[in-house]
Amino acid sequence: MEPLGDDELLYIFDKIPCYIEDKPLFAQVSKQFMKVACVRLHRLRSCFPDMLFDILPSSPNMRRFSCSKPLSNTHLKLLAHSCPKLELLGIGSAQDHDPSSEPGEFDSDFDDDGLRAVGNSCSHLSEVSLSRRLHVGDAGIVSLVTSSKNLIKLNLEGCIRVTDESLKAIGESGIHNLNLEECCLITDLGLEYLAVGDLKKCLQHLNLSKCDRISDNGVIHLKQMVGLTHLNLSKCGVHVTDAGIAALLSQLTNIEILDLSWLINVADISLLAIGSKCLKLKEINLNGCEAISAEGLRAFSGHQTLKRLTLFSCYNFSWEDVESVALTCVGLKYLGLMKSIKTPMPEPSFDYLQIGRWYCGIDWDEDSDYLFW
Known part of the structure; x- marks a missing residue:
């Protein structure tokens, strides 16, 4: 037979x-x-890179590929050649890397050469994650962004070789969601590149957490991105202050989710601008902004859309201040507070606040230093 x-x-x-x-x-x-x-395979989540040499050549209809294990340039070139219809590429590393650590399995990981091959062949890409791939740099990112005209989501978290040169290309793209967390070489010039190109018309989510080389001068450029709804500036360092934040948030009136945690030079002036201008705000994280006082807190009195307010490691206001503001925020569902604020609440087990017919849950934290890390 x-x-x-x-x-x-x-x-x-x-x-x-x-x-x-x-x-x-x-x-x-x-x-x-x-x-x-x-x-007939449309999606693959691989934990065994060696098997890709058998699978990818027979997968011309692959639309989604993800792998968090080490991948070589050979793997990426095979992927590019075999899967031209690829739309979603999730090849971020599953683990954090310490550049000062001993050599490990990711030392032979793919670099710009492999990424260029993907960009040149896979023109349908719409979402790409390259988080914590340490050998990816400007050449690969620029090639990917300029070749992938449908790209709307790009995750470069922890790509420590990415510089302002990549942001120059990204600034001319149509990306909606951009994650640059811990891209520690980015400066104010890079933010200017983002703000002067086509990106300013379409970007909605921007994460700049731990980009500690930026300052007020760069942050102010972002006010041109009037479509931003999610912005994360957490842990961006001492050079981001009230001057930049107040000027920025006076213009970004569509902001819904805002993270300013651990910006130690952000205080009441910023909150006054946010409370009066960001009328669509739903969540704000102010952890570690120790200079905030009752005056800044009252900027949110009567806010109609605020649902989550997080104030761990903030001490310069009382429970009475919190209560007087929270009771006027009809949509508030969550409060994060320190037990060591001035004149704390009278009942140690108090874990909610009734606002009209609804309840706002309260998290009390005794020592939130761990939040910094």
Whole structure:
């Protein structure tokens, strides 16, 4: 009896219901069966990079690929050649890396050469995550962004070789969601690049957490991004102050989610601007902004959309101040407070506040130093 050919096996594979486990089992019978099954494969989450040499060449219809393990340039070039219809690429590393640590398994990880191959071949990419891939730099990012005209989401968290040069290319893109957390070489010039190009018309989510080389001069450029709804400036250092934040938030009236945690030079002036101008604000994180006082807190009195207010490691106001503001915020659902604020609440077990017919939950923290890390 003649062995079954690929066409016959593909016909059998298509008859297997997709809601049972038989399709994965079919692919495990032999390499021929796996090859046939891969023709219909649209998504792959791989934990075994060595198997990619068998899977990818037979997966021309792949739309989503993710892998958090070490990948070489050879892997990425194979992916680029085999899967031109790719739309979502999630190849961020699963672990944090310490540049000063001993050599490890990620030392031979892919770099700009492999990323360029993906950018040149996979023109349908819309979402890409490269978080914590330490060998990725400007050349690869620029190539990817300029080649991928459909790109709307880009995660570069912890890509420590990314500089302002990458942001110059990103500034001319149509990205909606950009994560630059811990891209520690970014400066004010990079923020200016983001604000002067086409990006200013479409960017909605921007994460600049731990970018500690930026200052008020760069932050003020962001006021041109009037479509921003989510902004994270947490731990951006001592050079981001009230001057920059107040000027910025007076213009960004569409902001809904705002993280200013651990900006030690942000105080009441910023809150007065936020409370009066950001009328769509739903969540604000002010952890570690120790200079905030009752005057700044009262800026949120009567706010109609605020749902979450987090104030861990903030001490310069009383429970009476908090209560007088919270009771006027009809949508407030969550408060994060320190037990050591001035004149704390009278009942130690008090964990909610009734606002009209609704309840606002309260988290009390005795020592929130861990939040800094």
